[in-house]
Amino acid sequence: MLAFELAQKFRKTRSQQRFISFISMSSTIGIGLGCFVLIVLLSVMNGFEKELTSRILSVVPHGEIYSKSESGIENLEAQLYRFSQDSRLDRVTPYTGLTGMLQSKGELKAISVTGIPVNSVKEKYAERVTKNDWARFSTQENGLIVGKGILDSMDLAIGDTVQILIPQTTQDLTFKAPRSITLKIAGVLSVGGELDNQLGLMHLKTVSQAIGITSKAQGIQFTLKDPFSAYDTMRDIGYSYPQAVYMSDWTRTQGHLYSDIQLVRAVVYIALTLVIAVACFNIVSSLVMAVRDKQASIAILKTMGATDTLIRNTFVLQGVINGVVGVTVGVALAVIVAPNLSEIVRFIESGLGVEILSGDIYFIDFLPSSMHWLDVVVTMIVAMILSVGATLYPAQKAANISPSSALH
Known part of the structure; x- marks a missing residue:
């Protein structure tokens, strides 16, 4: 697809584009980190809910x-x-x-x-x-x-x-x-x-x-x-x-325990979705600067017959690539870490000689984790929607460039 090839070409770093590439990379890292932390923390909340059901509600x-x-x-x-x-x-x-x-x-x-x-x-x-x-x-x-x-x-x-x-x-x-x-x-x-x-x-x-x-x-x-x-x-x-x-x-x-878990889950989801949204704003910044830097190239493409839709799709894909890479890396790491989080935390506790959860205070003495694939899918969808949404303004700005003014 021509739009994808152009997006890949525009992403190639040149000396004057290093700052744009740095912002683009930071957005990718931010999206990946947000997805990773969100899935891991949701898995922890699922683990607490599972332990509440299997431990407290098996006795009470x-x-x-x-x-x-x-x-x-x-x-x-x-x-x-x-x-x-x-x-x-x-x-x-x-x-x-x-x-x-x-x-x-x-x-x-x-x-x-x-x-x-x-x-x-x-x-x-x-x-x-x-x-x-x-x-x-x-x-x-x-x-x-x-x-x-x-x-x-x-x-x-x-x-x-x-x-x-x-x-x-x-x-x-x-x-x-x-x-x-x-x-x-x-x-x-x-x-x-x-x-x-x-x-x-x-x-x-x-x-x-x-x-x-x-x-x-x-x-x-x-x-x-x-x-x-x-x-x-x-x-x-x-x-x-x-x-x-x-x-x-x-x-x-015992309902306060369940209510607390649901409250923390909601706060975690809102907070980390905002983190992903902030990372996506970096996509806006990088694409706006990329559009400014590529004005001449866009004007030449338009004089050669490129339509506004092609230009718009090119920059949408350029931003979506950042989102896809970030989401893929973040979700992949979360899928590896979340199911094994309890063992990882136990290893850290034994190595540092600390206790994260005390059995005298909490109803469990370990950090539980239960990953649900629905949480993974929802996180991916939300991150991709935010990534695509972040590309719309700069993509439209690129499509509106007039060849006569850009080549003046």
């Missing part, structure tokens, strides 16, 4: 209802059977929860304990509790599985005896002396982040008896097939439930 119930009455859930078995027929639900678990103070060796620490059936511990927490811990817990009615953070902070070990102090109130809302139950550490629950510092598991019957639940359970926990439908699903279940109950879902307790 997607939704729950709990009785307004102190007696607990009525007709529990019938309700469990009814919910087991609901196609939206993956697992239904009766539970009783209590919040108290864990006491051991003169130390106190707040703990949120959930009592669930023994088999549910094995099914729901299979990846968070070892088989030995589950076997030990299943044979001890006074067994307690605590988060790893609690175990470490209170210097506890398997087999230690602890107490949980349960606050009690009277009819006039004054506090009585707390009730105390004695338990034995039977296992460790490792989720990651702050949850390890507050969670505990007990036998459903033990917890229900401790807080005076006369039915078998205080409430029902739900694991949904689609966790992100929890808000609507739980309201549908709660409003239609035959007993007065409170309802909740994971978006109220």
Whole structure:
């Protein structure tokens, strides 16, 4: 194609074009760098979202209802059977929860304990509790599985005896002396982040008896097939439930993590798209200077019969080549780096002796990455649209050059 050949010829560097070539090269590097960083950071956000789903949402119930009455859930078995027929639900678990103070060796620490059936511990927490811990817990009615953070902070070990102090109130809302139950550490629950510092598991019957639940359970926990439908699903279940109950879902307790990820994703996309746009402005600068430098050549081409469309396409292609090269290099590097980012960061951490993410603060202790090809394709399309858009003004300016004035 003649326009492509002319674009290639105009791109060849001559001594008086070195500055133009430098600006052109900087635009190519800027576009490539913007695409690379954008894809890598989007992959990190995808990784955090994936870990949130697989770690936090595998432990935290997607939704729950709990009785307004102190007696607990009525007709529990019938309700469990009814919910087991609901196609939206993956697992239904009766539970009783209590919040108290864990006491051991003169130390106190707040703990949120959930009592669930023994088999549910094995099914729901299979990846968070070892088989030995589950076997030990299943044979001890006074067994307690605590988060790893609690175990470490209170210097506890398997087999230690602890107490949980349960606050009690009277009819006039004054506090009585707390009730105390004695338990034995039977296992460790490792989720990651702050949850390890507050969670505990007990036998459903033990917890229900401790807080005076006369039915078998205080409430029902739900694991949904689609966790992100929890808000609507739980309201549908709660409003239609035959007993007065409170309802909740994971978006109220852990939703801030997901919201933060989405916010950072949006900020990253906007910021780095603007970086690519700024790099594309360099295409405008280089092409404007190239048009000024090539006025005589453009005039000669027009006197030889070149149309405005040919001239316009020549300079559009000249700028698009910069965009294609930048996008190709940036995307290629991102496709290599993004899937292996976790291993690269681990190597850097071991080499420098630093820790980028602390497991005591965040729910994971490594930098996750999950590259989605849709992000790659969208990034390429956006970068190419910006690159093409940046060529339109200088290309039109070149097409408008009059041979008579240029050769004067």
